[in-house]
Amino acid sequence: MALIELKGITKYYEMGNQVVRALDGIDITVLRNDYLAFIGSSGSGKSTMLNILGCLDKPTTGQYHLNGKNVETLNQNELSEIRNLEIGFIFQSFNLLPRSTALSNVMQPLIYRNVPYAQRKKLALEALERVGLGDRTDHLPNQLSGGQRQRVAIARALVTQPSILLADEPTGNLDSKTTVEIMALFDALHKEGQTLIVVTHEDEIAQHCHRVVEMKDGRIASDSARASTTEVNR
Amino acid sequence: MFFALFESSRAAFMSIFAHGLRSFLTTLGIVIGVASVIAVVSITQGMSVFIGDTFSSLGSNSLTIESYTPLEDQMKGIRARLTPDDLDIIERRIDGIASITPILYANRASQVRYGSQTAFSQIFGTTHAFQDVSQSYMKFGRFIAASDNDTRRRIVIIGDKVRENLSLPENPVNEFVEIGGEWLKIVGLLEPKGEIMGFSQDDMVLMPFSTMQSIQGNQARTDIQIQLSLTEQANIETVSQQLTSILRNAHGLDNEEDDDFTIQTSEQLMETFDTIISMVTIVVGGIVSISLLVGGIGIMNIMLVSVTERTREIGICKAIGAKRHHILMQFLIEALLLSLLGGLIGLAIGYGLGSLIASSIPGFPPAAIPLWSVVLALGFSGFVGVLFGILPAAKAANLDPIDALRYE
Numbered sequence: 001m002a003l004i005e006l007k008g009i010t011k012y013y014e015m016g017n018q019v020v021r022a023l024d025g026i027d028i029t030v031l032r033n034d035y036l037a038f039i040g041s042s043g044s045g046k047s048t049m050l051n052i053l054g055c056l057d058k059p060t061t062g063q064y065h066l067n068g069k070n071v072e073t074l075n076q077n078e079l080s081e082i083r084n085l086e087i088g089f090i091f092q093s094f095n096l097l098p099r100s101t102a103l104s105n106v107m108q109p110l111i112y113r114n115v116p117y118a119q120r121k122k123l124a125l126e127a128l129e130r131v132g133l134g135d136r137t138d139h140l141p142n143q144l145s146g147g148q149r150q151r152v153a154i155a156r157a158l159v160t161q162p163s164i165l166l167a168d169e170p171t172g173n174l175d176s177k178t179t180v181e182i183m184a185l186f187d188a189l190h191k192e193g194q195t196l197i198v199v200t201h202e203d204e205i206a207q208h209c210h211r212v213v214e215m216k217d218g219r220i221a222s223d224s225a226r227a228s229t230t231e232v233n234r
Numbered sequence: 235m236f237f238a239l240f241e242s243s244r245a246a247f248m249s250i251f252a253h254g255l256r257s258f259l260t261t262l263g264i265v266i267g268v269a270s271v272i273a274v275v276s277i278t279q280g281m282s283v284f285i286g287d288t289f290s291s292l293g294s295n296s297l298t299i300e301s302y303t304p305l306e307d308q309m310k311g312i313r314a315r316l317t318p319d320d321l322d323i324i325e326r327r328i329d330g331i332a333s334i335t336p337i338l339y340a341n342r343a344s345q346v347r348y349g350s351q352t353a354f355s356q357i358f359g360t361t362h363a364f365q366d367v368s369q370s371y372m373k374f375g376r377f378i379a380a381s382d383n384d385t386r387r388r389i390v391i392i393g394d395k396v397r398e399n400l401s402l403p404e405n406p407v408n409e410f411v412e413i414g415g416e417w418l419k420i421v422g423l424l425e426p427k428g429e430i431m432g433f434s435q436d437d438m439v440l441m442p443f444s445t446m447q448s449i450q451g452n453q454a455r456t457d458i459q460i461q462l463s464l465t466e467q468a469n470i471e472t473v474s475q476q477l478t479s480i481l482r483n484a485h486g487l488d489n490e491e492d493d494d495f496t497i498q499t500s501e502q503l504m505e506t507f508d509t510i511i512s513m514v515t516i517v518v519g520g521i522v523s524i525s526l527l528v529g530g531i532g533i534m535n536i537m538l539v540s541v542t543e544r545t546r547e548i549g550i551c552k553a554i555g556a557k558r559h560h561i562l563m564q565f566l567i568e569a570l571l572l573s574l575l576g577g578l579i580g581l582a583i584g585y586g587l588g589s590l591i592a593s594s595i596p597g598f599p600p601a602a603i604p605l606w607s608v609v610l611a612l613g614f615s616g617f618v619g620v621l622f623g624i625l626p627a628a629k630a631a632n633l634d635p636i637d638a639l640r641y642e
C-alpha cells in the first residue's frame with residue numbers, strides 16, 4: 001500500500017486581487033522506503049509541497065492520504081498527533097529550541113507522547129549516538145556548528161521513529177564537506193528502510209535519491225519513477 | 235494530565251529564569267500590591283490582637299454609664315446629666331454589682347502644678363471602689379479611702395506619667411501639688427500600666443469624689459460618669475436592661491424619648507475598635523486590589539510580548555507534535571508562577587514593612603500575619619496570573635504552525 005497518496009492537491013494564496021498558485025494540481029504517490037527528491041527552480045512550490053506532506057499546512061483543495069488516513073478531515077490537535085507519530089521534519093534553518101540543550105531538543109517530541117523522563121533520555125541518547133553526536137548532548141544550539149545543529153535536528157526527527165522523514169533543503173546552510181556527511185547519513189537511513197523525501201536544488205543531492213521529481217510553477221514537470229513506467233508501458 | 239502539567243511547569247520555570255530581570259519587573263506590580271496588603275493587614279491584625287488582649291485583661295464584666303445629649307437637644311441648650319442621685323439609685327436597686335464608683339472629671343483646665351513645673355493631665359474625682367473597677371495597684375502609698383470622701387480630704391493619687399511630667403521624686407508621697415488654686419497632698423503613686431496604642435494609661439490624677447466637688451464649687455450641675463463591675467454570677471445583658479429602665483424612670487423619660495445616657499460594656503468598646511480596624515482593612519484592601527489589577531495587566535502585557543517573541547519556538551513545538559493544551563498549559567503556568575512568585579516576594583516584603591513600621595512606633599503592637607491573609611494574597615495573585623495569562627496563552631495555543639514557523 002502507498003504510504004502517501006495525493007490527488008488534485010492545490011494551494012492558492014490570495015494576494016490582494018491576485019492569486020498565487022503555489023501548487024496547481026498535484027497527483028503523486030510515494031511508496032514505503034522511497035528516497036525521493038523534489039527539485040525545481042525557486043518559487044516552483046517545493047516547500048509548499050513539503051509543508052502539506054508534513055501536515056504543517058493544509059491544501060486549498062485535493063485529497064491527501066497518509067498511511068491510509070484521510071488527513072483532510074483532521075483538526076489541529078489531530079494533525080499535531082499525526083506530525084508527532086508519523087513525520088520527522090528537518091528544516092533548512094534547523095529550528096532547534098534555542099534555550100534547550102541538544103539532548104532536551106531531541107527529547108522534546110517524546111514529551112508530547114507522554115514518554116516518561118528516563119525512557120525519553122534513553123531514546124534521545126540513542127538517536128544522538130546514531131547521528132554521531134553522542135559527545136555533544138549538553139550543548140546549547142548556539143554552542144554547536146551548523147552541521148552539528150542539523151544532526152541534532154535529524155536526531156530529533158528520528159527519535160520518534162516516524163514513518164516518513166521530510167527534509168527541506170537540509171544542507172542549504174552547510175558547507176560541501178558537511179553536506180556529504182549528512183547525505184551519507186540519509187543514505188544509511190534509507191538502507192535501513194526509512195522513507196525519505198528531500199527538497200533540494202543541488203544536483204549532487206538529487207543524485208543520492210532513487211526518485212527525482214521536478215516541479216515547475218506548482219505542477220510536476222517530470223517524475224523519474226513515472227518516466228520509467230511510461231517507458232515500460234510503451 | 236499530571237505528566238503534561240509537570241513538563242509545562244518545567245518549561246515555564248526555565249523561561250522565567252531565562253529572563254530573570256524582566257520576570258521580576260513584570261511581577262513588580264503584584265509584588266507591590268501584595269506587599270501593601272500584607273503590610274496593612276499585619277499592622278491592623280497586630281493592633282486587633284493587642285486590643286483583644288488589653289480588653290480581656292480589663293475584664294468583660296465592667297460597665298460605664300455616661301450622660302448622652304442628642305445633637306438636637308444640645309442646640310436647644312439642654313444638657314443631659316448623670317448625678318450622684320443616679321448612683322445612689324443604682325447602688326440600691328441593682329443586684330450583682332461587685333463595685334461601683336462615680337467619676338467626676340475636672341471641668342476647668344486640667345492643670346497640675348508642682349514647684350515651677352506644670353502639666354496637663356486627666357484629673358477626676360472618684361471613690362475607693364475605683365481601685366477595684368479599674369484594677370489599679372499601688373506602687374507607693376495608698377489609694378483613696380472611704381473616709382477621704384467623708385471628710386473631703388485634700389489628697390491626690392497620681393499616675394507615673396504625671397510624676398515624670400512634674401519632675402516629682404521617685405516616691406512622691408507627701409509632696410504637694412496645686413490644682414485649680416488648691417493645694418493637695420500626694421498620698422499614693424499608681425503602678426504604671428503602660429500605653430495602649432500610644433496613649434499613656436498612667437497620665438491621671440485621682441482625688442476623692444467629694445474633694446473634686448468642693449474644688450468645683452459644689453455646682454448643682456454635676457455630670458458624673460459611673461463605672462461599675464459585676465459579680466461573677468451577674469449577666470451583663472440583664473444588668474444593662476435593668477440599668478436602662480431604672481435610669482429612664484429616674485430621669486422621667488416617656489416612651490417616645492430616647493435614652494439620655496449610654497451604657498458601654500468593655501466588649502462593646504472592643505467591637506467598636508474591631509469595626510474601625512476592619513473598615514480600614516477593607517478600604518485599603520480595595521485600593522490594593524486595584525494595584526493587583528494593574529499588576530495583572532502588566533503580566534498580561536509581558537506575556538503577550540513573550541508569546542510574540544517565542545512565536546517561532548511555538549511553531550517548532552507544534553511542528554514536532556505539541557497540541558493546543560501543551561502550549562496553553564506552558565504559558566498559563568508561566569503566568570501563574572510569575573504572579574505567585576510576585577505574591578511570595580510581596581508577602582515577605584509586606585511582612586518586613588509591617589514589622590518595621592510596628593517596631594518603629596513606640597508602644598505599637600507587633601505585626602501579626604493571620605494565615606487567611608497569606609492564603610488570600612497568594613490565591614488572589616494566582617487568580618490574577620491565570621486571569622490575565624489566559625489571553626496570551628490562548629493566543630499562543632491557537633497559532634498556526636506554518637505561520638509561526640515562518641515568523642521572523
Ligand SMILES: Nc1ncnc2c1ncn2[C@@H]1O[C@H](COP(=O)(O)OP(=O)(O)OP(=O)(O)O)[C@@H](O)[C@H]1O
Binds near residue numbers: 022041046201
Ligand atoms: N505564505 C505565503 N503567502 C503568499 N505566497 C506564498 C506563501 N508561501 C509561498 N508563497 C508563494 O508560493 C510559491 C511557492 O513557494 P515555495 O516556498 O513553495 O517555493 P520553493 O519551491 O520552496 O522555492 P525556494 O526554492 O526558493 O525555496 C511562491 O511563488 C511563493 O511566493
Ligand SMILES: [Mg+2]
Binds near residue numbers: 046047048
Ligand atoms: Mg523552499
